[in-house]
Amino acid sequence: MAWIRRRKNRPFIILAVFVAVWCILPQRLVQTTRDGFYQLQAPAWVAVSHLGDLVQFWQLRSQSKAELIESGRDLARLNAAYSLRIQENTSLRMEIERLEAVLGIPSEPDFHYEVARVIRRDITLWWQQMTIRKGSKHGLREGQAVVYGGGIIGRIKEVHSTTAIVSLVSSPAFRVAANIEGDIRPVTYQGVINAPFTDPRGEVRDVVPGITIPTGESRRLVSSRLGGNFPQGLTIGHVDALEPGPDGLFQHGTVRLPAQLYFLQEVSVAIPVEPRVTGNE
Amino acid sequence: MNRFGISWLIILGANALLFVLLTWVNQWLSMGSVTIYLPAAFVLFTALHGSNRIAFATALVVGLFIDALSPLPYFSQTFVLLLCTTILMSLRQRIRRSSLMQTTAIGLVANTLAFLTLTLLFSLFSTLPLDLAVFLRIVIDLLLSQLVFLAVAPWFLEFQKSLLSLSGVNPDAEEQQKS
Numbered sequence: 536m537a538w539i540r541r542r543k544n545r546p547f548i549i550l551a552v553f554v555a556v557w558c559i560l561p562q563r564l565v566q567t568t569r570d571g572f573y574q575l576q577a578p579a580w581v582a583v584s585h586l587g588d589l590v591q592f593w594q595l596r597s598q599s600k601a602e603l604i605e606s607g608r609d610l611a612r613l614n615a616a617y618s619l620r621i622q623e624n625t626s627l628r629m630e631i632e633r634l635e636a637v638l639g640i641p642s643e644p645d646f647h648y649e650v651a652r653v654i655r656r657d658i659t660l661w662w663q664q665m666t667i668r669k670g671s672k673h674g675l676r677e678g679q680a681v682v683y684g685g686g687i688i689g690r691i692k693e694v695h696s697t698t699a700i701v702s703l704v705s706s707p708a709f710r711v712a713a714n715i716e717g718d719i720r721p722v723t724y725q726g727v728i729n730a731p732f733t734d735p736r737g738e739v740r741d742v743v744p745g746i747t748i749p750t751g752e753s754r755r756l757v758s759s760r761l762g763g764n765f766p767q768g769l770t771i772g773h774v775d776a777l778e779p780g781p782d783g784l785f786q787h788g789t790v791r792l793p794a795q796l797y798f799l800q801e802v803s804v805a806i807p808v809e810p811r812v813t814g815n816e
Numbered sequence: 817m818n819r820f821g822i823s824w825l826i827i828l829g830a831n832a833l834l835f836v837l838l839t840w841v842n843q844w845l846s847m848g849s850v851t852i853y854l855p856a857a858f859v860l861f862t863a864l865h866g867s868n869r870i871a872f873a874t875a876l877v878v879g880l881f882i883d884a885l886s887p888l889p890y891f892s893q894t895f896v897l898l899l900c901t902t903i904l905m906s907l908r909q910r911i912r913r914s915s916l917m918q919t920t921a922i923g924l925v926a927n928t929l930a931f932l933t934l935t936l937l938f939s940l941f942s943t944l945p946l947d948l949a950v951f952l953r954i955v956i957d958l959l960l961s962q963l964v965f966l967a968v969a970p971w972f973l974e975f976q977k978s979l980l981s982l983s984g985v986n987p988d989a990e991e992q993q994k995s
Contacts, residue, residue, distance in 0.1 A: 543906055544906075546902040546905040547906065549868060549902070550898050554895065557895075569883070572881055572884035575881075576881055576884065576885075583836065655839055655843065656842075656846055657839075657842075657885065658842070659842075659851045660851060660938070660957060661938040662886070662887050664887065666885075708887075728947075730849065730952055730953060731849050731953050731956040794847070797846045797847050798846075
């Protein structure tokens with residue numbers, strides 16, 4: 536008892552009491568506390584992000600009119616090119632639907648894209664995630680794919696009312712079915728730990744021996760429809776070489792992920808569109 | 817609001833500022849795949865100058881805020897901050913708390929212990945293989961964190977002391993009375 540009464544031992548007793556209380560707390564209360572503390576600070580992060588946008592806006596305001604005219608001209612050219620692509624896509628989509636109907640195969644899932652700003656990034660050795668400024672109010676759900684112009688970014692891990700947490704494609708906890716471009720046989724993509732001062736990378740596994748990559752070339756690793764909520768054919772990364780795995784049956788290799796992954800400002804969430812029910816059905 | 821409440825809110829505000837700054841720096845450093853951890857910086861001031869109540873309350877609230885954003889089991893980072901506070905409080909009678917050099921040195925030791933405890937907890941909850949890349953990353957992260965701690969801790973201690981002085985609280989009063 537003398538040990539407890541000693542003043543210098545009090546911090547250890549307090550720590551022990553905290554740990555003991557935490558151990559006996561019901562899981563529901565722990566989850567409620569976590570949600571409460573998250574919701575308490577979420578508006579502050581959103582406000583900081585809006586402040587960043589405002590700073591960016593004033594930076595852009597300081598650009599000269601000549602620069603803006605040039606940007607406008609470039610955008611007009613891009614818009615014209617994209618308009619043509621949309622027309623091509625529409626005709627290709629109609630052709631796919633026709634073939635699906637003829638062959639009686641299930642149709643490809645359709646997605647609409649919700650654009651969201653990135654609030655914060657949490658890139659550590661053990662996990663890699665980002666928080667985005669859209670949540671359940673905007674139709675986001677856990678497991679939905681997050682993409683950008685260059686391909687796949689990750690998957691939604693946690694959804695709150697106005698924010699969502701995305702597990703990045705480089706995170707060691709991220710795993711998805713994929714295809715090596717031009718081959719329909721499925722492979723597995725898995726995030727790995729990145730060594731210091733290197734670009735993000737991942738690993739491709741379960742590659743059948745028939746798939747090869749010639750020396751000096753690289754092949755695109757793309758998402759597969761087997762990967763759940765991911766649109767098919769989006770870039771995950773590039774594979775430079777494959778080598779036999781430890782089991783001798785499959786090959787594995789390193790996947791180079793885009794360096795932009797860690798400084799994106801805006802992303803899109805692929806929200807699956809429910810198939811339309813026609814009058815005949 | 818009483819003196820305790822005001823002091824505590826000031827300390828929490830300063831910690832929130834440090835947390836936001838640290839997040840920004842880590843976002844920028846993420847391009848180089850390195851991360852800075854400064855758990856001891858959040859509790860150093862209150863553990864060395866505050867009462868049991870203010871020190872543990874700060875560690876608990878700051879820890880729960882940080883934990884709410886991480887995918888680890890809840891309370892893991894709070895536990896590390898509480899542990900840091902306990903270690904610092906048990907050692908504070910042996911150092912001259914008005915000396916920045918001594919407080920920074922003891923903070924450095926606490927930060928190393930906190931970093932290693934966090935690493936142990938992360939590796940327990942993770943299924944990752946502990947290979948050379950992991951070891952290298954841990955070493956680089958630790959070295960970088962300690963360097964940043966050396967630069968940030970004296971400033972942050974003085975910053976918190978100045979904020980409290982502005983509100984009429986003298987954190988060194990207890991030590992001055994003793995001497």
